[in-house]
Amino acid sequence: MGGFQTVIYEKRDNIAYVALNRPEVLNSYNIQMRDELYQVLGAIKDDPDVMVAIFKGAGEKAFCAGADLSEFLTAPSPIIARQVRWERDIWGLFLSIPQPLIAALHGYVLGSGIEIALCCDIRVASDNTQFGLPEVGLGIIPAAGATQTLPRTVGEAKALEMLFTGNWLGASEAYQIGLVNRVVPKDKLLPTVEGMAKKVVSYSPMAVRGAKQAIVRGLDLPFAQGLELEKRLASVVNRW
Amino acid sequence: MLAYEAIIYHQESRIGAIILNRPESGNAINAQLAEELNDVCSKINRDDDVVVVTITGAGGAFSIGTDWSEFSGVISGEGRKVPRSVATAVAKLNPPVIAAINGDVLGQGLELALACDLRVAVNIAHFGFPHITENAVIPQDGGTQRLPRLVGKSKATEMILLGEFIDAPEAYRIGLVNKIVSLKELIPVVTDMAQAMASKSPLALKYAKEAIHKGLELTLQQALHLEADLYMLLQTTDDRIEGIRAFREKRTPRFKGK
Numbered sequence: 001m002g003g004f005q006t007v008i009y010e011k012r013d014n015i016a017y018v019a020l021n022r023p024e025v026l027n028s029y030n031i032q033m034r035d036e037l038y039q040v041l042g043a044i045k046d047d048p049d050v051m052v053a054i055f056k057g058a059g060e061k062a063f064c065a066g067a068d069l070s071e072f073l074t075a076p077s078p079i080i081a082r083q084v085r086w087e088r089d090i091w092g093l094f095l096s097i098p099q100p101l102i103a104a105l106h107g108y109v110l111g112s113g114i115e116i117a118l119c120c121d122i123r124v125a126s127d128n129t130q131f132g133l134p135e136v137g138l139g140i141i142p143a144a145g146a147t148q149t150l151p152r153t154v155g156e157a158k159a160l161e162m163l164f165t166g167n168w169l170g171a172s173e174a175y176q177i178g179l180v181n182r183v184v185p186k187d188k189l190l191p192t193v194e195g196m197a198k199k200v201v202s203y204s205p206m207a208v209r210g211a212k213q214a215i216v217r218g219l220d221l222p223f224a225q226g227l228e229l230e231k232r233l234a235s236v237v238n239r240w
Numbered sequence: 241m242l243a244y245e246a247i248i249y250h251q252e253s254r255i256g257a258i259i260l261n262r263p264e265s266g267n268a269i270n271a272q273l274a275e276e277l278n279d280v281c282s283k284i285n286r287d288d289d290v291v292v293v294t295i296t297g298a299g300g301a302f303s304i305g306t307d308w309s310e311f312s313g314v315i316s317g318e319g320r321k322v323p324r325s326v327a328t329a330v331a332k333l334n335p336p337v338i339a340a341i342n343g344d345v346l347g348q349g350l351e352l353a354l355a356c357d358l359r360v361a362v363n364i365a366h367f368g369f370p371h372i373t374e375n376a377v378i379p380q381d382g383g384t385q386r387l388p389r390l391v392g393k394s395k396a397t398e399m400i401l402l403g404e405f406i407d408a409p410e411a412y413r414i415g416l417v418n419k420i421v422s423l424k425e426l427i428p429v430v431t432d433m434a435q436a437m438a439s440k441s442p443l444a445l446k447y448a449k450e451a452i453h454k455g456l457e458l459t460l461q462q463a464l465h466l467e468a469d470l471y472m473l474l475q476t477t478d479d480r481i482e483g484i485r486a487f488r489e490k491r492t493p494r495f496k497g498k
């Protein structure tokens with residue numbers, strides 16, 4: 001699947017590789033990237049050959065340094081913007097992908113960069129990674145899910161602290177609060193993530209998808225209903 | 241400066257600072273303190289000049305809990321007296337709230353701290369719920385709800401059912417506090433944090449708080465709708481334009497709260 005400029009998509013041995021590709025501007029997220037990413041995510045979701053997807057940033061300096069502010073203040077009215085937001089619900093799509101998603105993070109992971117990482121299931125960071133949410137200092141709040149995905153990942157208090165102070169976190173603090181699963185030296189980042197992906201590829205696809213659904217959808221339900229969901233998924237997936 | 245006795249309140253540079261002021265009884269929460277705290281919270285919510293709130297205790301403790309000795313509480317529906325709530329009013333504050341925990345924080349004092357958004361504590365503070373061991377009661381100002389949501393069920397069960405106190409390093413480890421500091425660092429660290437927040441857009445701070453708190457009560461999908469709506473509302477503000485302009489012009493933004 002090609003013809004994109006701001007996103008590079010490759011598929012090899014049942015693994016999808018998605019690279020955010022605007023390295024000259026630290027992979028900042030603009031309208032074109034939104035539209036191309038939307039297509040790539042749809043392609044992943046609909047492709048039974050893809051068992052796991054890896055997300056990374058092109059270039060040396062950043063996974064994604066946030067939204068492209070040169071496009072701000074050019075938006076249509078909030079009424080239209082609100083309509084457009086739901087016509088192509090990229091974050092809803094991202095969060096509904098049945099395959100496991102692994103983020104390989106390095107350098108700057110700011111603003112929407114964190115939000116893209118949080119739409120993934122597992123985050124591995126190189127030791128030079130810096131995380132931050134600058135939105136409140138710009139007079140806005142995150143709009144790509146962080147006010148919801150971040151507290152569900154690191155807890156309410158840490159999420160409030162990150163948003164209210166706008167302070168940056170290094171990789172080891174991010175690890176301590178649970179924002180990332182693992183920290184590795186820069187040269188081990190892709191090998192580590194690929195190692196995880198290859199393990200996933202070796203498992204039964206139904207079991208992998210069932211496990212993700214049970215956990216992610218279950219957390220949205222009252223506990224008893226979550227247990228029912230697990231039972232239903234197991235009855236479909238489990239063959240002893 | 242408003243004329244209270246059991247608390248002190250002053251406001252400066254967009255920070256509203258509340259000090260629990262009954263140091264001779266470890267800032268134990270009696271009817272007067274509860275009354276004044278509820279009053280100052282509703283005043284703060286009507287005051288657009290307050291962008292961040294801090295709460296700390298006078299003397300050596302943050303608050304050791306409900307003042308049972310002076311107890312003359314509110315009569316509940318069943319005719320039994322119950323202590324007056326403070327946590328609800330604090331949880332309803334619109335601006336971000338930082339608890340500067342200057343010493344032991346127990347019982348209803350801990351429930352008050354849990355109702356704040358962030359907690360910074362001195363490294364000698366102790367945390368606990370003595371309800372079950374000392375009074376054969378349960379926490380009733382939100383502790384049985386806020387504690388497990390913050391530190392997880394296992395630790396909350398341990399603290400509430402066993403009535404055991406924990407020290408500051410353990411409180412940090414389980415996520416009960418955001419940071420621990422030495423006694424002399426407490427005020428400077430909390431002041432820096434409050435000033436960093438106070439320089440941000442007041443509306444964005446309030447809406448970020450609302451998105452997080454309300455959103456955790458919704459399904460993720462519903463919560464994403466809440467986030468989008470609050471974001472769209474901020475699109476209509478002058479402060480948003482100022483924030484982005486200031487970033488582009490590489491200068492400090494001047495927010496007006498509208």
